[in-house]
Amino acid sequence: MKRLKSMERPYKGQMQQRCHIIQEYNLVPSTQILFKIKHTDVPLSYYTGILGMAGMTAYAGFFEVGSPKKGENVFISAAAGAVGQLVGQFAKLTGCYVVGSAGSKEKVDLLKNKFGFDEAFNYKEELDVNATLKGYFPEGIDIYFENVGGKTLDAVLLNMRVHGRIPVCGMISQYNLTQLDGVTNLANLIFKRVKMEGLLVNDFYHLYPKFLDFVLPHIREGKVLYVEDIAEGLENGPAALVGLFSGRNVGKQVLVVARE
Ligand SMILES: NC(=O)c1ccc[n+]([C@@H]2O[C@H](COP(=O)([O-])OP(=O)(O)OC[C@H]3O[C@@H](n4cnc5c(N)ncnc54)[C@H](OP(=O)(O)O)[C@@H]3O)[C@@H](O)[C@H]2O)c1
Numbered sequence: 001m002k003r004l005k006s007m008e009r010p011y012k013g014q015m016q017q018r019c020h021i022i023q024e025y026n027l028v029p030s031t032q033i034l035f036k037i038k039h040t041d042v043p044l045s046y047y048t049g050i051l052g053m054a055g056m057t058a059y060a061g062f063f064e065v066g067s068p069k070k071g072e073n074v075f076i077s078a079a080a081g082a083v084g085q086l087v088g089q090f091a092k093l094t095g096c097y098v099v100g101s102a103g104s105k106e107k108v109d110l111l112k113n114k115f116g117f118d119e120a121f122n123y124k125e126e127l128d129v130n131a132t133l134k135g136y137f138p139e140g141i142d143i144y145f146e147n148v149g150g151k152t153l154d155a156v157l158l159n160m161r162v163h164g165r166i167p168v169c170g171m172i173s174q175y176n177l178t179q180l181d182g183v184t185n186l187a188n189l190i191f192k193r194v195k196m197e198g199l200l201v202n203d204f205y206h207l208y209p210k211f212l213d214f215v216l217p218h219i220r221e222g223k224v225l226y227v228e229d230i231a232e233g234l235e236n237g238p239a240a241l242v243g244l245f246s247g248r249n250v251g252k253q254v255l256v257v258a259r260e
């Protein structure tokens with residue numbers, strides 16, 4: 001059997017190397033990564049997002065790695081995306097003050113008016129993200145849910161609070177760069193005793209049943225919402241994938257191959 005090499009290290013960047021792999025068989029090494037759907041009353045597409053990898057990533061990254069407490073200050077980048085929109089809603093359910101950044105006015109409106117973030121801003125319009133964060137977090141950030149890396153991370157490091165946590169979920173701003181951005185403010189980790197910890201969702205699927213118990217009632221009661229951006233047809237897959245890097249997607253990018 002052939003194995004899909006990229007499955008072993010999906011976040012190492014160099015996405016373009018993956019596109020020419022043609023595959024007939026795949027050896028699934030663990031039932032924890034692929035599992036059979038016990039479909040209930042929610043839309044089937046949710047299993048690609050909120051009830052799949054994105055949901056597990058948000059849940060594990062925020063609750064397991066972030067260790068949130070009621071009343072804490074939470075900042076989320078790529079906040080309108082597949083993972084970010086959920087982290088923000090989980091943080092509000094926990095009783096946190098929540099601010100998100102995203103790349104358009106439409107997304108900022110969505111964060112504030114649909115997902116219940118306390119504040120949100122368009123990072124593309126901010127010349128000085130450090131100053132912007134000082135404005136939203138005069139007392140500092142307890143949890144930064146990291147999705148983008150680069151300049152945003154550097155500005156956040158100036159604004160962390162003592163004993164803050166940074167779950168490092170992704171660094172999408174760096175994936176397609178040949179010259180990576182430097183991060184200059186890491187010494188703040190020392191002064192502020194901040195814990196910065198990377199996570200891979202694959203390590204957390206043992207929590208999937210617990211996650212379903214938590215999230216399904218919230219979905220049914222309308223307390224957790226999920227926005228999907230649906231592209232139709234396999235031929236539109238490549239453009240949808242590349243669109244993630246320019247923020248073309250609003251919410252979870254889903255590709256419909258065929259309808260039932
Ligand atoms: N560790 C894990 O196990 C794990 C699992 C799943 C996902 N991830 C990571 O989590 C992050 C979010 O994934 P997702 O699936 O939820 O994607 P997503 O947020 O739905 O889509 C990516 C978004 O990133 C933003 N973006 C793209 N280029 C950017 C840049 N240069 N600077 C700032 N923002 C940029 C865009 O939104 P804007 O319009 O706001 O710019 C885009 O919509 C990614 O970094 C991904 O690699 C990690």
Ligand SMILES: *[C@@H]1O[C@H](CO)[C@@H](O)[C@H](O)[C@H]1NC(C)=O
Nearest residue numbers: 129130131132134135158185
């Ligand atoms: C960050 O912003 C604050 C408040 O505006 C300012 O006092 C501080 O000097 C800034 N730090 C850097 C490194 O720009």
Ligand SMILES: *[C@@H]1O[C@H](CO)[C@@H](O)[C@H](O)[C@H]1NC(C)=O
Nearest residue numbers: 176177178241242243245246
């Ligand atoms: C990635 O970088 C290459 C080389 O600089 C560029 O040609 C390509 O358009 C970039 N792709 C995306 C999705 O930004």
